[in-house]
Amino acid sequence: MSARRRTLVPLLALACFVVLALGAPWLAPAPPNAIPADGLIQSLPPTVEHPFGTDPLGRDVLSRMLHGARVSLSVAFLSVALASLVGTTYGAAAGWIGGRVDALCMRLLDVALAVPRLLVLLLMSALWGTLPLHTLVLLLGLTGWYDVARLVRSDVRGLRERDFVLAARATGVREARILWRHVVPHVWPTLVVTATLGVANTIALEAGLSFLGLGVQPPDASWGTILRDGQLPGGARWWLTVFPGAALVLAVLTCNALGDALRESFAPRQVAA
Amino acid sequence: MWAASTLVFVLLRLAPGDPYAMRFEGLPLPRATIEARRAQRGLDDPMPVQYARWLGNIVRGELGWSEQHQRPVRDVIADLLPRTALLMGLALVTSLSLGMWLGAWQGTRAGSFGDQVATTSTLVLYSLPEFWLALLLLQLFVQTLGWLPATGMVSAMHEILPFGERVRDRLEHLVLPWLALSLVGVSVFARFQRSSMRDAWREPFVRTARAKGVAERGVRWHAWRTALAPVIALAGLTLPALVGGAVFVERIFAWPGMGNATVSAVNARDYDLVTAAVLLSSAVTVFGSLLADLVQRMVDPRVGS
Amino acid sequence: MTSPLLSVHDLRVSFFTEAGPARAVDGVSFTVHAGETVALVGESGCGKTLTALSLLRLMPTGARLAPTSRVEFDGADILTMPERALRSLRGDRIAMIFQEPMTALNPVLTVGDQVAEVVRVHTALSGRDAWTRAVDMLALVGIPDAAARAQQYPHELSGGMRQRVMIAMALILEPALVIADEPTTALDVTIQAQILELLRAMRERSGMALLLITHDLGVVAEMASRVLVMYAGEVVEESPVELLFSAPGHPYTEGLLAAVPTLDTSRERLRTIPGTVPPPTDWPAGCRFRERCAHAWDRCASDAPPLVQLGPAHRVRCHLVQEPERRRT
Numbered sequence: 001m002s003a004r005r006r007t008l009v010p011l012l013a014l015a016c017f018v019v020l021a022l023g024a025p026w027l028a029p030a031p032p033n034a035i036p037a038d039g040l041i042q043s044l045p046p047t048v049e050h051p052f053g054t055d056p057l058g059r060d061v062l063s064r065m066l067h068g069a070r071v072s073l074s075v076a077f078l079s080v081a082l083a084s085l086v087g088t089t090y091g092a093a094a095g096w097i098g099g100r101v102d103a104l105c106m107r108l109l110d111v112a113l114a115v116p117r118l119l120v121l122l123l124m125s126a127l128w129g130t131l132p133l134h135t136l137v138l139l140l141g142l143t144g145w146y147d148v149a150r151l152v153r154s155d156v157r158g159l160r161e162r163d164f165v166l167a168a169r170a171t172g173v174r175e176a177r178i179l180w181r182h183v184v185p186h187v188w189p190t191l192v193v194t195a196t197l198g199v200a201n202t203i204a205l206e207a208g209l210s211f212l213g214l215g216v217q218p219p220d221a222s223w224g225t226i227l228r229d230g231q232l233p234g235g236a237r238w239w240l241t242v243f244p245g246a247a248l249v250l251a252v253l254t255c256n257a258l259g260d261a262l263r264e265s266f267a268p269r270q271v272a273a
Numbered sequence: 274m275w276a277a278s279t280l281v282f283v284l285l286r287l288a289p290g291d292p293y294a295m296r297f298e299g300l301p302l303p304r305a306t307i308e309a310r311r312a313q314r315g316l317d318d319p320m321p322v323q324y325a326r327w328l329g330n331i332v333r334g335e336l337g338w339s340e341q342h343q344r345p346v347r348d349v350i351a352d353l354l355p356r357t358a359l360l361m362g363l364a365l366v367t368s369l370s371l372g373m374w375l376g377a378w379q380g381t382r383a384g385s386f387g388d389q390v391a392t393t394s395t396l397v398l399y400s401l402p403e404f405w406l407a408l409l410l411l412q413l414f415v416q417t418l419g420w421l422p423a424t425g426m427v428s429a430m431h432e433i434l435p436f437g438e439r440v441r442d443r444l445e446h447l448v449l450p451w452l453a454l455s456l457v458g459v460s461v462f463a464r465f466q467r468s469s470m471r472d473a474w475r476e477p478f479v480r481t482a483r484a485k486g487v488a489e490r491g492v493r494w495h496a497w498r499t500a501l502a503p504v505i506a507l508a509g510l511t512l513p514a515l516v517g518g519a520v521f522v523e524r525i526f527a528w529p530g531m532g533n534a535t536v537s538a539v540n541a542r543d544y545d546l547v548t549a550a551v552l553l554s555s556a557v558t559v560f561g562s563l564l565a566d567l568v569q570r571m572v573d574p575r576v577g578s
Numbered sequence: 579m580t581s582p583l584l585s586v587h588d589l590r591v592s593f594f595t596e597a598g599p600a601r602a603v604d605g606v607s608f609t610v611h612a613g614e615t616v617a618l619v620g621e622s623g624c625g626k627t628l629t630a631l632s633l634l635r636l637m638p639t640g641a642r643l644a645p646t647s648r649v650e651f652d653g654a655d656i657l658t659m660p661e662r663a664l665r666s667l668r669g670d671r672i673a674m675i676f677q678e679p680m681t682a683l684n685p686v687l688t689v690g691d692q693v694a695e696v697v698r699v700h701t702a703l704s705g706r707d708a709w710t711r712a713v714d715m716l717a718l719v720g721i722p723d724a725a726a727r728a729q730q731y732p733h734e735l736s737g738g739m740r741q742r743v744m745i746a747m748a749l750i751l752e753p754a755l756v757i758a759d760e761p762t763t764a765l766d767v768t769i770q771a772q773i774l775e776l777l778r779a780m781r782e783r784s785g786m787a788l789l790l791i792t793h794d795l796g797v798v799a800e801m802a803s804r805v806l807v808m809y810a811g812e813v814v815e816e817s818p819v820e821l822l823f824s825a826p827g828h829p830y831t832e833g834l835l836a837a838v839p840t841l842d843t844s845r846e847r848l849r850t851i852p853g854t855v856p857p858p859t860d861w862p863a864g865c866r867f868r869e870r871c872a873h874a875w876d877r878c879a880s881d882a883p884p885l886v887q888l889g890p891a892h893r894v895r896c897h898l899v900q901e902p903e904r905r906r907t
Binding site: 487 | 631634636665666667668669670673674676678681682683684685686687695696699700731733734747
């Protein structure tokens with residue numbers, strides 16, 4: 001596949017996901033939390049009426065998945081946006097100021113990195129009881145910016161000594177303006193790639209937390225909570241594992257593939273002489 | 274290490290309310306009783322005093338009391354940790370060896386058909402959340418095919434089985450959690466080793482080795498040696514993710530280890546145990562990255578000089 | 579005349595690129611006799627490094643050899659011999675010195691190890707004996723305190739020292755032919771002289787043949803007995819070294835000579851050859867040098883000039899040989 005196509009295909013796939021998520025209220029055959037009026041409260045395998053089956057409360061899985069996509073994707077996008085913002089600011093500040101401030105910032109980052117992210121999240125959800133959605137976004141964002149900070153910081157440090165920055169400084173351009181005009185555009189590729197991979201990561205993480213019952217709370221649907229419903233006692237219900245799981249993997253795969261393709265296109269391979 | 278534990282302390286105090294308020298919330302206890310218990314546990318003292326006491330306890334190995342297990346946290350961990358270590362150790366060894374082998378193989382033939390197949394496969398594997406892979410394995414091999422025992426570390430009758438059967442029993446319980454953790458791990462290391470090997474493979478010293486009459490095997494060794502350091506650095510950084518993966522996998526296969534216990538402890542609001550688990554995993558992470566740093570210096574003289 | 583040590587016949591190496599096939603080396607033939615030093619000269623992009631690599635079948639992936647090409651060494655064709663036979667030749671009978679000792683040496687192995695590896699691969703010597711030989715060789719190429727230096731890594735040595743290591747690695751088994759690809763280009767001027775001196779001394783000592791690839795005519799004058807001038811994938815002039823400097827036959831050679839600073843031309847401006855080497859996907863029809871040549875006329879655009887014998891060891895690829903009156907002064 002050509003480099004162009006490697007970027008375009010996942011980009012289109014991602015767009016599909018977004019469209020499906022945004023269109024959920026119109027596309028879904030049933031409201032996500034609707035318990036059937038006939039009182040048929042049981043989990044049924046796929047039928048024509050419920051192509052992805054129903055969950056233990058008799059709710060339509062397809063509808064829940066479409067609405068779940070809204071939750072899963074928006075949690076991921078928002079928290080990664082937050083993480084990127086915090087990470088870029090932190091990394092750029094550390095890298096640009098340099099010296100002791102930089103050393104201190106990096107030490108702090110090492111400390112933060114030492115505590116596995118999942119366990120921080122577990123600890124926080126233990127302390128908070130249940131996490132409201134906006135707190136979940138906040139927590140995911142505030143525990144997800146370390147990589148961004150490190151990468152941006154090393155980019156900025158490299159740029160700080162480059163000729164065009166020195167030239168700009170020599171001609172008396174203000175620091176803030178140099179940072180904005182000359183440094184930020186160069187950091188952009190790094191940021192886009194890490195953010196894309198970060199979205200993949202966060203979608204999986206949110207699903208995992210929700211699966212454990214610590215993320216999105218019922219009755220709200222997310223791919224993780226649907227998977228969790230599939231584990232309720234009462235025998236194997238493959239449709240509750242396979243369909244939301246497939247959606248989850250596809251979404252993660254799409255973002256990873258996009259991230260890989262973007263990284264390759266930003267750093268093109270040298271052509272052999 | 275010290276800093277990490279401080280961070281945990283800060284996180285603990287950041288949360289709304291305090292452990293005691295939460296634990297007794299809803300219980301028909303007079304307010305004064307709760308206040309008394311709070312005072313008894315020293316939660317009324319100023320923050321620095323609390324902090325010093327907390328840190329002192331940890332340094333002395335006093336990790337507190339597990340309400341859930343009704344035992345000292347230290348004893349609980351002593352029971353659980355070896356099981357998690359077994360699972361994670363096996364998974365790490367598998368991921369590293371298989372991933373590095375696959376990645377190195379790919380790196381020497383980047384762009385070939387075989388490489389493209391492997392790249393796509395590892396990308397898909399890499400995108401599988403461990404918990405879903407675990408669920409899938411569980412559903413397929415246990416619930417549908419019935420080839421392997423469901424969950425736990427041993428079956429109920431383990432103690433009365435003859436020795437050979439006991440070994441078999443253990444292995445049967447181990448294989449799925451190990452597979453779930455390893456498959457994802459292999460893809461992580463293979464992806465990284467591939468790109469570092471691919472870069473090394475283009476370096477002029479590879480041509481030098483050939484010009485010296487070194488056989489292809491030796492040439493690959495030359496390249497692999499220089500491609501090693503970044504992969505080891507990654508291995509150190511991957512530990513937190515592996516810990517995270519282990520939590521899910523243990524949970525799903527009911528593996529009676531630290532990860533499983535941590536989730537239970539979270540649900541039971543067993544604060545001392547959760548705190549200890551976080552501290553412990555931080556310690557493992559710090560130790561892992563120090564070890565990775567050390568090995569990196571050993572294999573690459575350019576690091577740190 | 580004895581049969582040559584190395585005989586290259588109609589060497590053609592091409593690549594498939596997005597811009598079409600690139601005939602990077604296009605019909606190169608020459609010989610090197612035992613103990614002789616031959617220089618291969620030309621600007622970058624003219625195919626001389628690829629020629630050198632092809633002699634040991636070390637071309638980058640994607641390079642294609644024409645089936646008619648032959649590289650005979652001691653009577654055996656290197657281009658078709660089995661991999662095993664080729665490997666036993668490399669490093670033992672034919673050795674190579676590369677341009678950039680920093681990247682051509684493995685950064686994570688000690689230099690002693692890398693020199694000893696040649697011995698270990700080609701002889702039955704034990705690791706310890708190979709190491710001792712490596713240290714002796716490092717001392718011989720002028721590395722002070724060789725025993726200690728052998729334990730060091732390439733990045734701990736200076737550029738000149740690294741190139742001495744490269745040379746030690748190439749010469750340790752006393753090969754019959756050494757191919758040196760721009761051995762001094764990456765070095766400081768003072769170090770360059772030392773390295774050339776070392777190469778000359780080693781040549782005296784072992785009687786090896788040397789194929790020296792360079793763009794530096796100063797190096798050629800000091801080292802070589804015979805010179806091949808390459809342009810756009812072809813040999814455009816082959817000449818004994820004295821004749822090359824006194825009576826160059828090809829306008830390109832003249833251009834190269836004019837671009838060398840010498841004492842008596844120091845007052846006038848140094849002349850350069852206008853333009854650059856065209857890309858190998860796009861060699862011009864007819865004479866490939868004509869677009870940069872001051873003498874070119876219509877025949878140069880239509881007929882590709884053949885390599886014409888001028889004297890016993892002097893061949894030139896230029897129509898001026900047959901029509902000297904076309905020369906413009």
